[in-house]
Amino acid sequence: MIIREILKVTDWAIFAYFVALNSGYLVLICMAGLEFGKHLRRAPFAGADDMFRSPLTLPVSVIVPAYNEGAGIVAALQAMTALRYPRYEIVVVDDGSTDDTFERLREQFDLVEVPRVVPGEVPYRTQVLSVHVARGNPETLTVVRKTNGGKSDALNVGINLARHPLVCMVDADSVLDPDALLSVAKPFGDDPLRVAACGGVVRIANGCKVIGGRVVDVRMPRQWLVRVQVVEYLRAFLMGRTGWSRLGGLVVISGAFGIFRRDLVVKIGGMAHDTIGEDAELVVRLHHYLRERREDYRVIFVAEPVSWSEAPSSLRVLGRQRRRWHRGIAEILRKHRRMIGNPRYGRIGLVALPYYVVFELLAPFIELAALVLLPLGLWIDAVNLEFAWRFALVAYGYGLLVSLVSLFIEEVSFHRYPRWSDLVRGVLAAVLENFGYRQILAAWQVTGAAGAWGGRQAIWGTMHRQGFDTAESLPLETAGRR
Amino acid sequence: MLRVFTVTIVVLIAIVALTGLGIVAVRLVRQARQRKRALLAAGPRRALLAFVADNGADGGHDLVALPDEAWQAAEAGALGLLGKLRGEAHAALVSVFLRRGTARAALRDLRSRSRVRRARAAQVLGDLEVRLAVPELCRLLTDRHGEVRVVAVRALGRIGDPTAAWRLIASLDQSDPLPSLLVTHTLAQLGPETEVTLSAALDHPEARVRAVCLDALGLLGAAGSVHRVARVLREDSTLDVRIAAAANLGRLGARTAIEPLTGAVGPGRPAPLRAAAARALGDLGTSAGVPALVALLGDDEYRVAHEAAHALRRLGRPGLDALRSVLDTEAAEMIAAGRGTHARPSSAAGHALEALSLASVGPDPGASPPGSGTLDELVAG
Numbered sequence: 001m002i003i004r005e006i007l008k009v010t011d012w013a014i015f016a017y018f019v020a021l022n023s024g025y026l027v028l029i030c031m032a033g034l035e036f037g038k039h040l041r042r043a044p045f046a047g048a049d050d051m052f053r054s055p056l057t058l059p060v061s062v063i064v065p066a067y068n069e070g071a072g073i074v075a076a077l078q079a080m081t082a083l084r085y086p087r088y089e090i091v092v093v094d095d096g097s098t099d100d101t102f103e104r105l106r107e108q109f110d111l112v113e114v115p116r117v118v119p120g121e122v123p124y125r126t127q128v129l130s131v132h133v134a135r136g137n138p139e140t141l142t143v144v145r146k147t148n149g150g151k152s153d154a155l156n157v158g159i160n161l162a163r164h165p166l167v168c169m170v171d172a173d174s175v176l177d178p179d180a181l182l183s184v185a186k187p188f189g190d191d192p193l194r195v196a197a198c199g200g201v202v203r204i205a206n207g208c209k210v211i212g213g214r215v216v217d218v219r220m221p222r223q224w225l226v227r228v229q230v231v232e233y234l235r236a237f238l239m240g241r242t243g244w245s246r247l248g249g250l251v252v253i254s255g256a257f258g259i260f261r262r263d264l265v266v267k268i269g270g271m272a273h274d275t276i277g278e279d280a281e282l283v284v285r286l287h288h289y290l291r292e293r294r295e296d297y298r299v300i301f302v303a304e305p306v307s308w309s310e311a312p313s314s315l316r317v318l319g320r321q322r323r324r325w326h327r328g329i330a331e332i333l334r335k336h337r338r339m340i341g342n343p344r345y346g347r348i349g350l351v352a353l354p355y356y357v358v359f360e361l362l363a364p365f366i367e368l369a370a371l372v373l374l375p376l377g378l379w380i381d382a383v384n385l386e387f388a389w390r391f392a393l394v395a396y397g398y399g400l401l402v403s404l405v406s407l408f409i410e411e412v413s414f415h416r417y418p419r420w421s422d423l424v425r426g427v428l429a430a431v432l433e434n435f436g437y438r439q440i441l442a443a444w445q446v447t448g449a450a451g452a453w454g455g456r457q458a459i460w461g462t463m464h465r466q467g468f469d470t471a472e473s474l475p476l477e478t479a480g481r482r
Numbered sequence: 483m484l485r486v487f488t489v490t491i492v493v494l495i496a497i498v499a500l501t502g503l504g505i506v507a508v509r510l511v512r513q514a515r516q517r518k519r520a521l522l523a524a525g526p527r528r529a530l531l532a533f534v535a536d537n538g539a540d541g542g543h544d545l546v547a548l549p550d551e552a553w554q555a556a557e558a559g560a561l562g563l564l565g566k567l568r569g570e571a572h573a574a575l576v577s578v579f580l581r582r583g584t585a586r587a588a589l590r591d592l593r594s595r596s597r598v599r600r601a602r603a604a605q606v607l608g609d610l611e612v613r614l615a616v617p618e619l620c621r622l623l624t625d626r627h628g629e630v631r632v633v634a635v636r637a638l639g640r641i642g643d644p645t646a647a648w649r650l651i652a653s654l655d656q657s658d659p660l661p662s663l664l665v666t667h668t669l670a671q672l673g674p675e676t677e678v679t680l681s682a683a684l685d686h687p688e689a690r691v692r693a694v695c696l697d698a699l700g701l702l703g704a705a706g707s708v709h710r711v712a713r714v715l716r717e718d719s720t721l722d723v724r725i726a727a728a729a730n731l732g733r734l735g736a737r738t739a740i741e742p743l744t745g746a747v748g749p750g751r752p753a754p755l756r757a758a759a760a761r762a763l764g765d766l767g768t769s770a771g772v773p774a775l776v777a778l779l780g781d782d783e784y785r786v787a788h789e790a791a792h793a794l795r796r797l798g799r800p801g802l803d804a805l806r807s808v809l810d811t812e813a814a815e816m817i818a819a820g821r822g823t824h825a826r827p828s829s830a831a832g833h834a835l836e837a838l839s840l841a842s843v844g845p846d847p848g849a850s851p852p853g854s855g856t857l858d859e860l861v862a863g
Contacts, residue, residue: 041598044558045605045633047664049565055701056663114839117832119784138843190632190661390487397494404501411508423509427502 007373007382011391014370018395021359025235025402028243029409035246036303036413048182051189052086058188059087060181060259061162065154066092066172070099073172074108079213080170081140085181090141091158092172096126096148105143110135116142116161122270124156125149131161151255152271152278159262159270168259169279170307175205175215176257177305184259187300196286196297197260199245199253201238203416204230205308215308220422220429225318227429228437229311235406238303245301249352251287253299255279257307264289275335277328284336287348304414319444326448329361334452361449364442370395371439396434403430519555526556530575534567538574546581553582564609576610585612592618597627604630608637616643623653623660631660639668644675651679651695655688666694670701677704684710689720696723700730708734712742715759725758732762739766744774747786757785764793769800776804780830791833795841802841805834 051057062080066073073092080090094102105111116131126149134141146157159167166185170176184200207221221227237254244250258279268289271278283299290297312318333340333356340357342349374391377383383391407426410416417423526548533541545553564575579585584606591603592615604622607615615637622634631653638646650669653660669676676698683695696714699707708731715727728746731739743766746759760778763771771793778790794801812831827835 042601042629045601045629047632047636050636050667054663054667056667056697058663112843114843115832115835117784117788117829117836119788121784133840133843135843138840189663192662386484387487390484390491394487394490394494397491397498401494401498401501404498404505408501408505408508411505415509415512420509423505427505 004377004380004382007377007380010369010373011377011383011387014366014373015391015395017366018370019398021363022398022402024355024359025240026405028247029235029239029402029405030243031246032239032242032303033409033413035242036409039303040413046186048179048186051186052084052182054086054189057086058166058185058192059089059164060085060166060168060185061158061164061262062088062090062168062170062181063155063158063162064090064092064170064172065095065151065158066097066101067095067148067151067154068097068099068101069172070097070101070104073101074104075213076172076174077105077109077141079175082178082213083176083181084178085185087164088168088181089139089163091161092141092143093154093158094143094145095150095154096146102143102145106132109141109143111141111143114138118157119160121266122156122159123273124153124160124270125273126153126157128157150273152273155278156270159265162262165262166259167262167265169255169257171256171309173310174202174256175210175213175308177307178214180257180305180307181259183302183305184257187298187302188259188261191298194296194298195261195300196264196290197253197258197283197299199241199250199299199301200257200259201241201301201303201306202233202254202256202309203238203306204233204311206311206313208308210308218416219419220417220425221311221313223313224429224432225315225437226311226313227425228433229318231403231407231426231429231433233311234410235403239406239409241301242303244352245299247347247351248298249347249355250299250301251284251348251352251356252280253283253301254307256309258283260286272335275328275331276324277332280328281332281335284332284339284348284353287345288336288339291345291348315440319440322441322444323448323451326361326364326445327452329356330449330452333357333361364445364449367438367442368446371442399434399438400430403433522552523555523559526552527559530556530560530563533578534563534571534575537570538577542574542578542581545578557584561606561609579606579610585610585615588612589615589618592622597625597630600625600627601630601633604633604637608633608640611641613641613643616641616646620646620649623649624656628658628660632664635660635664635668639671642671642673644672644679647672647676647679651683651686651691654691654694655686659690662690662694662697666697666701669694669698674702674704677702677707680704681707681710684714689718689723692718692720692723693726696726696730700733703734705734705736708736708738712739715742715746721752721755724755728755728759728762730762732765735766737766737768737770740768740770743771747774747778747790753783753786756781756783757789760786760789760793762793764789764796764801767797769797772797772800772804775801776808779808779833780828787829787833788836791837792840794834795837802838805838808834809838 064077064080077090077092092105111132112135113130113132118128118131126147129145129147132143132145142161144157144161146154155169166188168181168184180200184198187195187198204221204226205215206226207219208215209217209219220230241250241252255278260282264286265282268285272281272285275281286299312321333353336353339345339349340353374383374388378385378388404427407430411423417426526545529541529544533545560575560579564572567575588603588606591599592607594600594603600622604619607619619634619638619641622630625631625634635650635653638650647669650665654662654665669680680695680699681704684692686692686695692714696711699711711727711731711734715724715731718724718727724746728743731743740763743759743763747756747763756778760775763775775790775794778786781787781790791805794805809831812828
């Protein structure tokens with residue numbers, strides 16, 4: 001009898017949790033909708049062209065860590081060297097690749113070795129083997145070869161060698177929109193005293209046509225597994241992060257495309273070596289540092305233009321990615337636990353981090369608990385069938401509504417998918433997400449968090465790339481990651 | 483309780499269906515609007531391009547006579563063209579806008595309650611370079627919305643009326659100030675007539691104002707202000723302002739800047755100031771700065787030594803000769819000490835080696851090609 005009562009109460013608590021979780025998402029998405037409206041109304045007088053022409057626009061060092069990216073590195077760099085920005089340099093850090101990453105770069109860009117003094121402003125653990133620059137254009141492209149030490153270590157070497165006041169971290173397999181750098185650096189020009197970091201949106205490139213290192217035709221991916229991720233990226237990354245940015249509580253800037261003030265990154269010691277979610281950890285540490293000093297600062301997110309990245313198209317790779325992401329969240333929240341609920345850290349401590357604990361870290365545990373307890377309740381007669389199916393329908397129906405609202409806002413604001421068939425596929429993916437995808441995702445996330453708490457060694461694993469639909473030489477083979 | 487669930491499900495289904503329909507409706511409306519706009523704009527766009535291609539000699543009347551709806555469809559493109567045109571074509575297109583009453587409407591909108599309309603109006607008046615609007619745009623520098631203030635600053639820059647300089651400087655000293663870089667660029671756009679104002683503002687009590695004025699003087703190339711900028715470098719109480727002074731002395735490129743910059747790289751000064759002054763010595767482009775820069779190559783501060791080495795590189799032959807001489811001296815010392823030239827170079831030699839190597843691979847190589855980076859190969863080269 002007592003067990004029945006406990007199960008009944010638990011089921012109701014889980015139901016309340018689902019309602020709160022989806023309501024939280026809905027609030028963030030609505031905030032994002034308001035932000036997009038503001039962004040679009042102001043686009044004609046935002047002054048992007050003035051920034052491009054101004055001699056005072058802050059120069060940027062684009063840091064590209066690369067490990068076994070031979071298949072796509074040349075095309076990615078060709079696209080990066082064609083970005084629309086007045087003054088920037090690209091620092092590629094070859095993190096001990098075992099493939100032909102460096103040889104391809106040397107051949108394409110006519111690299112020559114130069115003796116560089118590498119400062120130790122931020123710590124790195126490995127050995128820099130050589131530094132190379134492009135003959136004829138040594139100020140724009142630098143390629144560093146080092147022994148393998150992981151992404152954080154590669155980024156720290158890049159930060160040390162960066163010459164400009166802003167550092168932009170970009171994944172080697174990313175395809176940037178031509179104005180991406182201009183847009184993501186613009187907040188630093190608009191509010192130079194306060195903006196500390198700015199994140200750019202990452203969208204999924206699978207299925208899109210890429211020519212000359214540019215996404216020229218946006219399409220839905222061919223596989224349902226990736227289509228579901230497109231909807232998920234829209235809801236969680238584009239809308240969620242824009243919403244947090246508007247609330248002043250952004251704690252995640254994707255390592256695939258984010259820009260920071262170099263002096264601040266150096267002051268806080270660069271990328272952490274002890275976490276797999278080094279990108280988000282850097283942002284939380286930045287908040288920690290600036291809040292402790294009571295600085296007036298902003299960490300913001302821009303929704304357009306974008307960096308395009310390839311999403312996993314197999315369950316195996318997706319599972320590894322999501323375990324890694326959730327492990328990163330668990331590690332960051334443990335490392336910065338003193339900030340959680342601490343009024344000293346303002347909205348970050350009182351709103352954003354508690355939200356991440358309750359609705360990001362714990363969500364997969366609750367989801368799995370619901371999947372076990374609801375049938376159990378039915379079996380021991382603690383809940384009846386009428387309640388159970390209504391419970392499931394409301395919980396998942398609310399989730400579906402949140403995804404559809406994201407699609408609606410995307411359609412009103414950026415409408416990147418011009419085909420009617422893609423629109424239908426997006427809506428269907430939002431429905432299908434609830435049947436299997438969310439549940440298996442929860443299982444991976446739980447094992448990721450358990451890995452962090454159990455102190456198991458973090459492994460990046462290999463990302464088998466399918467490549468983009470391209471007329472030119474973007475990655476068509478497989479490339480790897482740590 | 484089940485009834486509440488049932489009602490919730492019905493409501494959810496209704497909202498989900500409405501959202502789905504909403505997505506379809508938004509797309510249909512947008513596509514229809516785009517088609518209509520493209521249709522309306524096609525004719526005016528052709529006429530517009532023919533008009534500017536002809537330097538505005540013919541077709542102005544036709545553009546003025548276009549129905550409002552057609553003009554509105556093409557107006558964004560026409561405004562975009564304004565920024566790309568110069569000379570007669572620009573003046574002719576501006577005259578079309580003025581004859582259509584665009585400037586009058588924009589002047590009215592500067593007092594609109596909507597911040598978006600105020601900002602758009604300021605943008606249009608800037609694009610059209612309407613001098614008459616300067617007092618109103620100056621008023622917008624204290625607008626309660628930041629984005630309106632930003633657009634007003636840019637518009638004032640495009641118009642280029644130097645009388646706006648004081649108002650721009652004053653706008654930096656308010657509780658929610660304007661972006662420094664933007665104001666600096668705008669002040670420089672106002673032209674050399676602002677030099678006196680900017681020079682006078684170097685005594686402003688607010689550090690940010692002084693830094694902006696220094697940057698604007700640097701951009702203007704106001705060589706007459708070197709002594710005042712040098713005084714700021716020596717005497718200002720704020721480090722960032724002194725750094726700005728050093729950087730802009732370099733930009734001004736006057737020989738008289740050597741002495742204050744050499745003083746600023748001396749020991750005991752803050753490292754960021756010494757690094758900025760070293761860089762500025764390189765920007766001056768005169769060999770008189772070489773001895774001071776050579777002395778910095780072995781500095782304990784990485785940024786100072788790095789900037790000194792690359793300043794020498796940018797100086798061309800005299801700087802590169804000095805860098806080679808550092809390597810020669812070190813090689814000779816190593817041989818004398820019996821350590822051989824393959825020994826690990828000192829910090830000074832390391833920075834010199836780096837700068838020489840970069841100089842040799844640039845578009846205009848001023849040094850011999852690098853070897854594998856050993857001291858003897860570079861010295862031999």
